[in-house]
Amino acid sequence: MALSIERINAKAAKYSVAGWFIGLAYFNWFSSTATHVSTAGHILLAMVGMFAASILIGLLVALILSIIEYTMGLDGKFRGSAWGAFISPVIAFFAAHYAIRLVAEYVQVR
Numbered sequence: 001m002a003l004s005i006e007r008i009n010a011k012a013a014k015y016s017v018a019g020w021f022i023g024l025a026y027f028n029w030f031s032s033t034a035t036h037v038s039t040a041g042h043i044l045l046a047m048v049g050m051f052a053a054s055i056l057i058g059l060l061v062a063l064i065l066s067i068i069e070y071t072m073g074l075d076g077k078f079r080g081s082a083w084g085a086f087i088s089p090v091i092a093f094f095a096a097h098y099a100i101r102l103v104a105e106y107v108q109v110r
Contacts, residue, residue: 005081009062012085013054019089020053021046023096035100041107049099053092061088 024045028034037045061084 008081008085009058012062012081012088013058015085016053016058016088016092017050019092020049020096022089023093024049024100026093027097027100035104037100037104038107041103044107045096045099045103049096053095057092057095058084058088061091 028037028042062081065081065084065087
């Protein structure tokens with residue numbers, strides 16, 4: 001049974017959120033160079049980051065892979081949207097590190 005592009009992109013978005021939270025856990029708790037983030041920062045990272053990871057990262061990866069598939073004339077041979085389900089969580093995982101550093105610097109509760 002062939003998956004439709006919508007179902008593949010929905011799975012990619014779900015995997016992106018999973019990659020985001022795994023990245024948050026790794027870079028915030030298990031990393032040897034963990035950065036201290038306030039409770040408000042954690043809430044911001046979890047709530048806003050979850051949507052940003054699924055929508056922004058998932059959308060950009062799907063768009064880039066679709067453009068590559070269209071411009072190269074691969075019409076279904078490349079399966080770029082299926083690769084998006086693998087690439088999006090990896091990008092979200094590493095984006096969590098930069099988001100933690102950004103929130104640790106700018107969100108401080110005194």
